[in-house]
Amino acid sequence: xxxxxxxxxxxxxxxxxxxxxxxxxxxxxxxxxxxxxxxxxxxxxxxxxxxxxxxxxxxxxxxxxxxxxxxxxxxxxxxxxxxxxxxxxxxxxxxxxxxxxxxxxxxxxxxxxxxxxxxxxxxxxxxxxxxxxxxxxxxxxxxxxxxxxxxxxxxxxxxxxxxxxxxxxxxxxxxxxxxxxxxxxxxxxxxxxxxxxxxxxxxxxxxxxxxxxxxxxxxxxxxxxxxxxxxxxxxxxxxxxxxxxxxxxxx
Numbered sequence: 001x002x003x004x005x006x007x008x009x010x011x012x013x014x015x016x017x018x019x020x021x022x023x024x025x026x027x028x029x030x031x032x033x034x035x036x037x038x039x040x041x042x043x044x045x046x047x048x049x050x051x052x053x054x055x056x057x058x059x060x061x062x063x064x065x066x067x068x069x070x071x072x073x074x075x076x077x078x079x080x081x082x083x084x085x086x087x088x089x090x091x092x093x094x095x096x097x098x099x100x101x102x103x104x105x106x107x108x109x110x111x112x113x114x115x116x117x118x119x120x121x122x123x124x125x126x127x128x129x130x131x132x133x134x135x136x137x138x139x140x141x142x143x144x145x146x147x148x149x150x151x152x153x154x155x156x157x158x159x160x161x162x163x164x165x166x167x168x169x170x171x172x173x174x175x176x177x178x179x180x181x182x183x184x185x186x187x188x189x190x191x192x193x194x195x196x197x198x199x200x201x202x203x204x205x206x207x208x209x210x211x212x213x214x215x216x217x218x219x220x221x222x223x224x225x226x227x228x229x230x231x232x233x234x235x236x237x238x239x240x241x242x243x244x245x246x247x248x249x250x251x
Contacts, residue, residue: 026231027065030224031090032056032072033080036169038193040094040112040216043074051249052094052111052216058245059235076168081146088223095219096148098212100155106229108236109217112249116149117207119176119184119191126182128209131156140164142172142181149185152211169194176205185211215248 034041040052048069060067075083084092085104094111095101118141120126128134134141135158143150143163150163164181166172173194176184184191188207195202220229239245 026225026228027060027063028067029089030067030220030228030232031087032067033075033083033090033092034072034094035075035077035080037077037094037187037190038197039189040114048072048074051246055111055236055245056093056218058239059232062235062239062244063231077147078145084219084221086221088221089228090221090224091218093218094216096212096214097217097219098148098151098214100151101219103222105219105222106224106226107217107219108229108232110215110248111218112216113213114148114190114216115188115207115213116152116186116211117188118209118211119186119188119205120182120208121176121179122204122206124182126208131158131209131211134158134162138162139182140180142166142175142184142186144169144172144186147186148214149187149211153185170198173198173200183208 034048034052036042037050039050041048041050043049053069053072056072057069060069073080080092084090092105094114095105096114096116097107097109118128126139131153134153139162141153141158141163143153143165145165150165153163154160164175166175169186169190172181172184172186173191175181177200191205192202195205218232220232236245240247
């Protein structure tokens with residue numbers, strides 16, 4: 001009986017080793033792209049940080065991948081979004097999964113729940129009953145190209161002339177604080193995190209309308225091999241079930 005147990009243990013270790021090599025081979029072909037979107041993914045003092053970064057690091061480590069966080073590319077959102085739309089084996093995170101984006105990517109997740117709102121100065125007294133009512137106003141709205149806030153507004157038929165494109169979330173915050181725009185369409189938690197980091201009092205601003213509430217995922221180019229996507233999802237599920245990855249924040 002003891003001999004059988006030893007043989008079984010050795011067989012299990014062999015299978016685990018083979019699976020680890022297979023996982024590593026699958027994931028090593030991927031190019032991971034992210035942006036400054038704290039508290040989920042961001043860079044400070046030359047180090048990538050945030051919940052989504054921790055999830056990726058745990059997955060790569062469990063797979064025995066040759067990749068590390070140093071291989072992750074930190075690009076402006078629009079560049080990363082357009083790259084993952086067109087180039088196989090590329091991954092963009094953290095990406096809001098929406099019906100409009102559903103067929104554009106493969107999805108691995110969820111990572112977190114993200115609420116995108118229209119943010120206004122509290123003392124402006126802005127009240128919005130519907131997205132369509134924006135077209136009857138002269139509100140200037142800061143957005144980031146290809147970001148979910150911009151996409152949601154355009155999908156709802158908001159006049160593009162009302163949108164003011166910022167090159168980054170910090171520049172959008174500056175536009176709102178300086179009064180160059182009336183509203184900012186962005187992730188609520190991320191905006192408040194940035195305000196605090198930039199020395200801006202978050203209590204001076206408020207969310208006046210919710211544009212979307214959806215989960216964040218790893219978005220993977222549609223032409224990427226399904227086995228790679230399945231491998232990454234399986235690892236995420238296994239690690240979360242084992243307690244190596246925390247439950248989805250905000251769920």
